[in-house]
Amino acid sequence: MAKNQTISTDDILLVLCNSMKSVLSSATGQPINYSSMVQKIHKTCLKPDIGCFVLFDGGFSGLVILNFSAASAMEIYTNYMTNMGLPESDLATSHTADDVSDVMGELMNQMVGDFTSVIGHELHTSITQNQPKMLTINKQVVLSIDTNLDRPQARRVAFTTSKNNIFYLELAMDKIEFIKLPNFEEREAFDADSILEQEKNKILNTESAPTSILKSELDLFDELGI
Secondary structure, eight states, X not given: OOOOEEEEHHHHHHHHHHHHHHHHHHHHSSXXXXXXXXXXXXXXXXXXXXXXXXXXXXXXXXXXEEEEOHHHHHXXXXXXXXXXXXOGGGSOSSTXXXXXXXXXXXXXXXXXXXXXXHHHHHHSOOEEEOOOEEEEOSSOEEEOOSSOOSSEEEEEEEEEOTTOOEEEEEEEEEOOEEEEOTTOOOOOOOOHHHHHHHHHHHHHTOTTSOHHHHHHHHHHHHXXXX
């Protein structure tokens, strides 16, 4: 008999780290890396200068925390905004600015959203996230998860920006194992952009369709930015 593959808490942490790296690198246009050494910790904390957290629930529950120094937050914020085409002269100059918190919250929402999507695809389970919360703080704050966890585990991973500024990811969740059975079937990854592009090409290649219909369909794609 084939040996079943077991997916543990640390495997799920790796998925989260890769989502963080992928989304931040793409959004800022700069490399973001994480340490290959993971710390086992006893409790999760929000730490200065900017702490943000989000809860997820569903197939399993947990808490994700990101702790940024002022330097790492400002570097990521500046790179993200300039990568979007904004001049540096129009950007906030302090990590306490509302604009910085808004951007960091949006990036965390994207990162955890990517994580939940990958988990749903690879583990055939569903988890949902709440809206990320951001705090600009000057003292450490301890957070506990308001949910039933029988055997909670916590991990901390250090991330590094292109300018060697460091920020930290903390994950707390129940000790969990997913066992991949021999009849497990991999799902095909869903790519919305690819599907929309295929539909657009079908419309362009449809010679028999009335011109008015083709124009209205293509106008819709233009409005969606496709």
